Amino acid sequence: MENNVRPESMARITTSELANAFIEEQVAALREQIGDKKVLLALSGGVDSSVVAALLIKAVGDQLTCVHVNHGLLRKGEPEQVIEVFRNQMNANLVYVDAVDRFLDKLAGIDDPEEKRKIIGEEFIRVFEEEARKLTDVAFLAQGTIYPDILESDGVKAHHNVGGLPEDLKFELCEPVKFLYKDEVRVVGKALGLPDNMVYRQPFPGPGLGVRCTGAITRDRLEAVRESDAILREEFAKAGLEGKVWQYFTAIPDIQSTGIKDGKRYMGWAVVIRAVNTVDAVTASVPELSISLLFKIRDRIIAEVNGVNRVLFDMSEKPVSTIEWE
Numbered sequence: 001m002e003n004n005v006r007p008e009s010m011a012r013i014t015t016s017e018l019a020n021a022f023i024e025e026q027v028a029a030l031r032e033q034i035g036d037k038k039v040l041l042a043l044s045g046g047v048d049s050s051v052v053a054a055l056l057i058k059a060v061g062d063q064l065t066c067v068h069v070n071h072g073l074l075r076k077g078e079p080e081q082v083i084e085v086f087r088n089q090m091n092a093n094l095v096y097v098d099a100v101d102r103f104l105d106k107l108a109g110i111d112d113p114e115e116k117r118k119i120i121g122e123e124f125i126r127v128f129e130e131e132a133r134k135l136t137d138v139a140f141l142a143q144g145t146i147y148p149d150i151l152e153s154d155g156v157k158a159h160h161n162v163g164g165l166p167e168d169l170k171f172e173l174c175e176p177v178k179f180l181y182k183d184e185v186r187v188v189g190k191a192l193g194l195p196d197n198m199v200y201r202q203p204f205p206g207p208g209l210g211v212r213c214t215g216a217i218t219r220d221r222l223e224a225v226r227e228s229d230a231i232l233r234e235e236f237a238k239a240g241l242e243g244k245v246w247q248y249f250t251a252i253p254d255i256q257s258t259g260i261k262d263g264k265r266y267m268g269w270a271v272v273i274r275a276v277n278t279v280d281a282v283t284a285s286v287p288e289l290s291i292s293l294l295f296k297i298r299d300r301i302i303a304e305v306n307g308v309n310r311v312l313f314d315m316s317e318k319p320v321s322t323i324e325w326e
């Protein structure tokens with residue numbers, strides 16, 4: 001039976017010294033576990049899988065192959081950053097899979113949120129499976145499982161594993177951060193030299209922008225949600241709110257409303273600004289934001305994002321509203 005209980009003797013990793021000791025210990029343990037075999041990792045670019053990648057690169061170098069699947073639902077600049085950090089800076093074997101059309105074609109016309117999640121999850125496994133089959137002699141599958149995932153195994157983070165692979169691809173698991181809490185993963189990530197915007201990234205759902213583009217996903221709305229989210233993040237960062245507000249993003253509901261341009265009425269999309277503070281994502285409050293910041297974001301979204309003619313601020317708390325729109 002696999003041990004899934006954090007050892008009581010394990011100190012909380014709060015400093016770079018403790019992180020360095022953890023890294024040294026894990027690198028030795030990974031070398032021992034993996035030997036001269038090959039390891040495969042699904043690398044989303046989120047902090048957990050990025051820390052696992054960096055640990056494995058340190059431990060076994062090119063015995064590791066990372067697969068980054070771009071399902072088209074990532075935030076602006078994310079796939080590029082994964083390539084830059086892991087392939088260009090860390091010299092990792094990185095397989096980049098452009099699966100954008102494949103996912104968006106499968107999702108076309110699907111408006112039920114759970115059906116969308118299911119398609120995204122299943123398609124991800126199929127793409128990953130295809131890539132795994134192209135490689136030979138892989139013995140281990142690395143995963144960015146963290147301790148809260150074990151404690152709440154049916155929680156929102158089920159996307160951390162690629163369980164669901166067929167029997168013949170059931171590799172031995174390698175989960176070097178499975179006893180760490182999120183704050184500890186960040187301290188380790190920092191000590192491994194990962195960039196701040198990767199280490200301190202706010203939570204991002206597995207189905208990505210797909211749950212922020214409500215109803216059936218269309219390419220125009222998806223692009224608009226990606227662009228407006230990038231503007232919002234940029235302006236929050238400029239206002240010094242990065243790391244101070246727990247999660248913030250935009251959503252585009254599947255409704256149109258009237259706008260006016262050159263004296264003519266037309267239908268356009270409404271962008272919703274969402275910002276919340278929470279400890280555990282079970283309840284969430286809405287931070288007080290300066291109205292001039294909101295006006296700045298509004299002006300930029302209207303000026304820069306195609307098809308958008310209205311900007312709304314979601315002031316709802318959880319409960320009764322969830323954080324995401326779907």
Ligand code: XMP
Nearest residue numbers: 156157159203204205206207281322323324
């Ligand atoms: P809700 O919307 O349920 O979100 O209040 C709570 C937290 O979970 C994230 N979330 C998800 N994460 N897959 C994920 O990996 C999902 O399907 C999903 N839905 C919500 C959400 O971003 C928030 O941080």
